[in-house]
Amino acid sequence: MTVLKKNQIFPGFNLSLGYTLVYLSLIVLIPLAAVFLKSAQLGWAGFWEVITAPRVIASYKLSFGLALIAGLINAVFGLILAWVLVRYSFFGKKIIDALVDLPFALPTAVTGIALTALYAKNGWIGQFLEPMGIKVAFTPLGILIALVFIGLPFVVRTVQPILEDLEIELEEAAASLGAHRWQTFRVVILPILIPALLTGYALAFARAVGEYGSVIFIAGNIPMVSEIAPLMIITKLEQYDYAGATAIAAVMLVISFLLLLLINGLQAWTAKRTGRSR
Numbered sequence: 178m179t180v181l182k183k184n185q186i187f188p189g190f191n192l193s194l195g196y197t198l199v200y201l202s203l204i205v206l207i208p209l210a211a212v213f214l215k216s217a218q219l220g221w222a223g224f225w226e227v228i229t230a231p232r233v234i235a236s237y238k239l240s241f242g243l244a245l246i247a248g249l250i251n252a253v254f255g256l257i258l259a260w261v262l263v264r265y266s267f268f269g270k271k272i273i274d275a276l277v278d279l280p281f282a283l284p285t286a287v288t289g290i291a292l293t294a295l296y297a298k299n300g301w302i303g304q305f306l307e308p309m310g311i312k313v314a315f316t317p318l319g320i321l322i323a324l325v326f327i328g329l330p331f332v333v334r335t336v337q338p339i340l341e342d343l344e345i346e347l348e349e350a351a352a353s354l355g356a357h358r359w360q361t362f363r364v365v366i367l368p369i370l371i372p373a374l375l376t377g378y379a380l381a382f383a384r385a386v387g388e389y390g391s392v393i394f395i396a397g398n399i400p401m402v403s404e405i406a407p408l409m410i411i412t413k414l415e416q417y418d419y420a421g422a423t424a425i426a427a428v429m430l431v432i433s434f435l436l437l438l439l440i441n442g443l444q445a446w447t448a449k450r451t452g453r454s455r
Contacts, residue, residue: 209430216424227424232400233409239317240406241432244385247324248378255332255377256370262333263340277334280327285390292323293395315397320405323391328381335377339370368447375444379437386433 216224227233262274280288296303296313303313313319343366351361389407396403406429413422 212423212427212430215420216427218420219424223420224424227421228428232404233406233425235401236404236406236409237428237432239320239404240386240429241436243317243321243324244382245436247321247328247385248382250321250325251328251332251381252374252378255329255381256336256374258329259333259336259340263337277330280330285327285388286394288326288391289323289394292319292326292391296322296395314395315399315403317403319395319397320392320403323395324385324388327388327391328385331380331384332374332377335380336370336373339373343369371447372444375440375447379440379444382440383433383437386429 219227258277262270262277283291293300293314295301296306296319298304298307298312298314300314306313311318313322347365348361351365356364387407389405389411392405393408396405396408398404398408406425410422410425413419413425
């Protein structure tokens with residue numbers, strides 16, 4: 178049985194818990210409940226008709242599929258970038274470290290316009306890719322690049338503190354026992370980093386699924402090709418079909434919750450196996 182200490186900074190358990198529940202209800206629970214209640218006005222038949230429309234299904238596949246892929250790409254390259262920033266000293270290191278947070282600071286519309294200007298047919302990079310048959314702007318590839326751009330900081334900033342706290346003596350001990358670099362990384366370092374990597378992946382995935390501003394410009398919004406699920410919600414709202422918009426949002430919410438629950442469960446299982454459970 179847990180005994181609560183009376184001498185604490187906060188005014189008391191009951192008051193703190195009450196404030197927490199009220200704040201959580203106002204900010205999270207009530208708006209989420211409103212989504213399901215509004216979509217329920219359609220009835221089951223109408224709800225099913227909206228969420229199984231071909232364009233909506235295609236947008237789900239595009240949004241969730243690219244979000245998962247972008248998360249994996251960020252997990253790999255975010256780990257490499259965090260490793261370089263922690264383990265090496267070089268000219269311009271502080272500038273690169275500051276640039277990692279740039280996607281946080283940039284307005285999403287600015288990001289979308291900048292990426293479109295770069296990767297369009299006559300853009301700085303697109304003009305070289307187009308002759309090779311690689312089209313980025315107004316394709317799913319362009320959406321993927323945008324999602325990678327906005328998700329990278331989540332992985333880097335999650336993994337970086339773990340790397341900074343990682344004791345070099347562990348690697349030295351593994352090397353003294355005859356392990357080469359890959360074995361040291363795979364057996365000693367990676368198990369310690371996996372929980373942080375999964376956390377960064379989950380954050381990057383969650384941001385990518387709901388991203389709109391930075392994607393809408395480079396996507397081209399071609400039906401059945403490059404329409405993302407948030408765009409379908411906006412389209413429904415512009416048509417004053419609020420129940421239809423909330424129906425699409427409800428499905429996105431459920432799928433996102435299940436995927437994040439799976440990732441968090443995997444993270445907890447990994448942390449337990451590596452002896453780093455909280």
